[in-house]
Amino acid sequence: MSDVHWLTATQIVAAYAERALSPVELVHSLLDRIQAFDTGLNAFISVDAERALANAHLAEIEISSGHMRGPLHGVPVCIKDIIDIAGQPTTCHSKIMVDHLAREDAVVVARLRAAGAIIIGKTALHEFAIGGPAHDLPFPPARNPWNVRHHAGGSSSGTASALAAGFVPLGVGTDTGGSIRNPAGHCGVTGIKPTYGVVPRHGVFPLCFTLDHVGPMARSVPDLALLMDSLAGHSAADPASVPGPVRSFGADIVRGVRGLRIGLVRHFHEFDMVASEEVVASIDEVARVLAEQGALVRDVQLPRLQDFSEVHRVIFHSEAWAIHSKWLRERPEDYSGISRRKLLPGAFLYAEDYVRAQQRRSQLIDAVNDVFRDVDVLLVANSMDPACDVSDDGECIRTYARHARAPFNLTGHPALAVMSGLSKDGLPLSVQLVGRPFDESVVLRAGAAYERATKWNEFHPPLNLEKHRATR
C-alpha cells in the first residue's frame, strides 16, 4: 500500500480488517516520515519510537488473531504535551515543567490505550497553552507544513502540524480560547471543541478551569467522530464531567444536511471584527455549498463578538492567574515574554470583576441558546486572517487576537473547525460549525457533508524532503 501516511483513521481500521495493511508497516512508515521532516516542522517534543513499534507488533499479533481491543486498535495518535502519559514528562512546552514526570495517564490517554490506539509521541504547543510562538523556550515552536515560515496556529500547534504533515492520522488537543480550532484552521485539518464536560480533563494541566476543553483533531470529520467515541464519557475524576451515556458520534455522519437549519453569524466577521476579504469570501462559499446540499441557510444575530471577548478575557486572566501566580512571583524569568504578558493582567483583576463576568456569561449563554430555537447549526468565522509569518511578532500578536472562537469556550457549545479553502498564498482557510450543547453528532454531520461536497480534506501540503533537509 502506498502513501499510507495520508490514510485516515477510518481507512486504516478498514485496511487492517481487510489485512491490506499491518500496524507495523504503518508505524514504521510514519516514524520514517517524522524523522525525515520533523526537523523542519518541530511538531513533536518527543517521539516514543521504541514503544510505538512494540505496541504495533503487539497490535499486529492481536488483530491477526481476531482479538480487537477496541475501535482504534493499531491506530497511531499523538498527544499534546500538556496531557499526562504515565512515566513520561508533561513539559507544557515550558521551562517550569520541563522535568515534571507524570505519575498516571490522563483519563483521555487511558481511554485511548483501552481503545487500542498507539501513542507515537507528544506534540509541541504554546507554553502552558497560553503563550504564542516563542523562541525563548526549551523547544522551538511548531511550523506550518503548508509554509514553514507561517504560524501553525495555537496552542495545539504541534498536533495540527503533525496531522497536516502526515505524521499521524489522529491527535488530541485542548481548547480554552480556540486552541484546537485555530491550529486546525491554519494547518488545514479538522478539530472539534466538544461541549463542556463531555470529554474529561483530568490529567490535563489546567489553564482555566471553566473554559478548558479537551478534544480530537484529525484530517477528516468522520475521524473526529471515531476519536470522540473513545474520548467522551463521564469520569468521576473530573468534577465538570457530564454524567450520562455516550452515543455514537458518527451515527448520523452520512445523513447530509438536507433540511438542516443553519444560521450564518455574519455580523461577527463583517461588522464586529472585519475579516480579510479572502476569509469573508470563503465563509460565503461555505454557506453556498451547504445551501446547495439542501441546508436552509439564513443570517442570525448573536450578541456582539466584543461582548463575548470582554467576558472571556476576565475569566481567562483570573483563572489562569490562580494557577500561575506562585511561579510568576518566584521565577518570572522562566516564562516566555509572551506568556508573562498574557498572564500578568490576572494579578490586577478583582473578585468583583470575575463574578460579574460569570454573571454576564450566563446571559450570553442564554442569548446563544435562544438563537438555537430557530436553527440547528451556526456557521461562524474561525480566524479572521490566514496564518501570519511566524517571524513577524507584531503580526502574530495582531492576527492571533482576530477570531470568533472564544464565544463557544464561554458558552460551552460544541464547535468544529473545517478547512474551507486556500488563500491566494496557498495557506488554509477554515470556518466553524457550532451546535447545541451535546449535539456534536449534528455538527459533525454538517461538517462531513461539507467535506464530502468540497474534498478540501483531501488537499495536503506540498512537503518537499529536499527543501526540508535544506532548512535543518
Place this chain on the structure above:
Amino acid sequence: MTAKGETGKQAATVFLFGRDAELAKVVAHFPDDLAVALQSVARIRAAAAPLADVTTEPWPPMQTRSVK
C-alpha cells in the same frame, strides 16, 4: 506635566501595583510587562458592560461533584 514627569509617574504606578501584588521580581526585571498588564486591565474594565441586575446568577462553573 512634562513627558519625563509622565514617565516617572507611570514607573511609580507600576512599582506600587507590582509591590502590592507581591511581584517584586517582575517589578525588578520585567517592568514593561507589568505596565502592559496594567494597561490591559484598564482596557478590560473600561470595556466591561454594566450589569442591569446585580442579582443575576453567575454561570455555575462546575457540576455537582460526582461521587468518586
